[in-house]
Amino acid sequence: MDKLNFLEVIAAIAVFISLLLAVFLLTVKTERKLENRLFAAFLIINAIDISGLFMHYFVDSYNVKTFKISAYLLVMPLFYLYVNAVCYSDFTLRRKHLLHLMPFIVVNLILVPRLYLAEGVAKEYFFKHMWNSPEMFFYQMIAELQYFFYIVGIFMILKKYRKIYLENYTNPNTLLYKWLFQLTIIFLFIHVCIIFKNIIRYTAYKDLFIWIHIVAGASFLLAACWFILKALNYPELFRRIDSTLQLTKEFAEIPENENKTDETKDIQIEQLKNFMVEKEPFLEPSLTIQELAGQVGIPVRELSVLINHHMNQHFFDFVNEYRIKKAMTLLKDPSKKEHTVLEILYEVGFNSKSSFHTSFKKYTHQTPTVFRNS
Structure with missing residues (x-):
């Protein structure tokens, strides 16, 4: 031919x-x-x-x-x-x-x-x-x-x-x-x-x-x-967003957000951190910033500026950090030794093995299996 x-x-x-x-x-x-x-x-x-x-x-x-x-x-x-x-x-x-x-x-x-x-x-x-x-x-x-x-x-x-x-x-x-x-x-x-x-x-x-x-x-x-x-x-591949959503930087410097004192921001950050530890909203796999804002009692724009601007983290990374910390606790727990890594990643709010491994390694510099064995 x-x-x-x-x-x-x-x-x-x-x-x-x-x-x-x-x-x-x-x-x-x-x-x-x-x-x-x-x-x-x-x-x-x-x-x-x-x-x-x-x-x-x-x-x-x-x-x-x-x-x-x-x-x-x-x-x-x-x-x-x-x-x-x-x-x-x-x-x-x-x-x-x-x-x-x-x-x-x-x-x-x-x-x-x-x-x-x-x-x-x-x-x-x-x-x-x-x-x-x-x-x-x-x-x-x-x-x-x-x-x-x-x-x-x-x-x-x-x-x-x-x-x-x-x-x-x-x-x-x-x-x-x-x-x-x-x-x-x-x-x-x-x-x-x-x-x-x-x-x-x-x-x-x-x-x-x-x-x-x-x-x-x-x-x-x-x-x-x-x-x-x-x-x-991956039949569930797509999760679309609303085109009206704005980037945080587009409203981070508006007067109502800029006029907040450092003390007020520190109080809100402490309130948010305590809520994340006590109520563990991150266990919900599909948690959005709108849902967390309603639960913690902070307007969604203020919460977005607080996390993405003042805490210098994406909301995605902020929540996944708590999931990884929870996963680390479970991986070290003797009573959970019979649980597989897959079971634990679902338990802490992840729904993708590859994403869990990527986030875990980014935070601990180890794979979940290596961390558990060590």
């Missing part, structure tokens, strides 16, 4: 898996319909893009083939909207989101005179030499600018999501941030391959062009398979 045929096989498998996963996302019963539909649309557009590697076996229309190429401009907008929908529980599609279609529409309008409306020899000539045309240079420039804009936007959303999550939640399931970050890095790698491929297109290195095509196609295929495995192994 030569390289070109191998590339076509890779592309066909990637298209099949992408469409299969898209059908699953569109038909599965879930409360998270919007993000499933957005990711399904993302997979379908990618499948259409990859299908160009073997489309000539089934489609002869130059219009369809060109429309397929322009569809790539829908990939990043869909992924950007998907990330928003996954991260924020109150995200909905609005009319303003139609603006994301503008690059796709503009490029297709530019192609109308010399391709979509052309006929016969003129259309065939343009299509065969299109990558050297001003229209396609413009298309590639728009595609790169668009990609840069969206990739920066996605990383900004993830950065904000992680900060808000750590300041407001204690459930150690931060897999969402890690998973979306990893997925974005994979797509960034694939895009870098595409950039190199587009550069090499204008050189005589045809074999290298095909090999980069193979790497990009195989990477997308592996990413689709990886997504399926993640979905199967």
Whole structure:
């Protein structure tokens, strides 16, 4: 099998898996319909893009083939909207989101005179030499600018999501941030391959062009398979946040918080610490800062500033520190020696073995098993 045929096989498998996963996302019963539909649309557009590697076996229309190429401009907008929908529980599609279609529409309008409306020899000539045309240079420039804009936007959303999550939640399931970050890095790698491929297109290195095509196609295929495995192994993966939640630094310096005396802050901190030790609210795995504020009797904004600003800890780390201390006590307790580490981590409020081990090692510089044996 030569390289070109191998590339076509890779592309066909990637298209099949992408469409299969898209059908699953569109038909599965879930409360998270919007993000499933957005990711399904993302997979379908990618499948259409990859299908160009073997489309000539089934489609002869130059219009369809060109429309397929322009569809790539829908990939990043869909992924950007998907990330928003996954991260924020109150995200909905609005009319303003139609603006994301503008690059796709503009490029297709530019192609109308010399391709979509052309006929016969003129259309065939343009299509065969299109990558050297001003229209396609413009298309590639728009595609790169668009990609840069969206990739920066996605990383900004993830950065904000992680900060808000750590300041407001204690459930150690931060897999969402890690998973979306990893997925974005994979797509960034694939895009870098595409950039190199587009550069090499204008050189005589045809074999290298095909090999980069193979790497990009195989990477997308592996990413689709990886997504399926993640979905199967972590069906509870996502915990979204409200987009109206603010970062602590955005309200830490407002007058009502700045006017608090050091003595008042010290009293509140002592009150909070005593409450954590006596009432052990951290044993609740899904404890949020809003719930703790109601229990301890401190307004949620004051509590957020107190922990995240004056105690210089994320709420996430603040609560997990008490969980680790409780776990250390239980691991040293002779009456608990028959209890496994897994049982103890659930008992102290964790619901993830990997998160417990990470937090325990961060606090004690030892694994739970080593600590217990020592």
